[in-house]
Amino acid sequence: VLGLLVWALIANTTYHLHAAYGWVLFVSIFFWIATVLFLVIYLLQLQLKFYVIPWPLVLMIFNATATVLYITAFVTCAAAVQPTSWRQWDYNRRAAFFACLAMIAYGASTFFSFRAWKGLGSNAATSQVTDHA
Numbered sequence: 001v002l003g004l005l006v007w008a009l010i011a012n013t014t015y016h017l018h019a020a021y022g023w024v025l026f027v028s029i030f031f032w033i034a035t036v037l038f039l040v041i042y043l044l045q046l047q048l049k050f051y052v053i054p055w056p057l058v059l060m061i062f063n064a065t066a067t068v069l070y071i072t073a074f075v076t077c078a079a080a081v082q083p084t085s086w087r088q089w090d091y092n093r094r095a096a097f098f099a100c101l102a103m104i105a106y107g108a109s110t111f112f113s114f115r116a117w118k119g120l121g122s123n124a125a126t127s128q129v130t131d132h133a
Contacts, residue, residue, distance in 0.1 A: 002102035003032035009095035010077070020080040024099065027073040031066045031106075038062070056117040063110040070103035 006028040010021050038059070041047055047055045077096040 002098050002105055003028050003035065005098040006073075006077075006095050006102055007032055009098065013095070020076045024073045024077045024095065027069045028099070028102075031069070031102075034062065034066075056113060060110065060113040060117045063106050063113050066106040067103060067110050070099060070106055074099040074103050 007025065010025045010028065013021060047053070074096060077099050081093055081096055
């Protein structure tokens with residue numbers, strides 16, 4: 001949802017006048033489509049059919065790449081904001097905010113996918129109680 005907001009807000013600006021917004025638009029569209037594809041794979045449980053692929057590692061690499069590229073997109077979008085521009089159709093301020101939120105969300109997802117890849121993400125149902133008395 002956050003990537004879609006960044007995409008929509010940048011598409012509503014005069015991005016053709018600012019070359020920097022092309023990068024933000026590319027990052028937001030690419031990772032929005034890739035995230036939707038991973039969601040479809042998860043909903044259709046296709047990861048169970050392709051068991052040869054190390055899915056936790058793939059998701060960790062995907063999320064880490066998305067985090068790094070969203071950092072560059074956020075910095076690019078925030079640097080291109082014109083502080084004296086208060087026009088109603090200038091949505092780049094909001095796009096920079098949502099790019100920052102998307103960056104944080106992908107960063108958190110990277111953390112959790114790293115824990116899943118390392119096998120650190122256990123819950124009460126799968127943990128074993130050991131008594132060292």
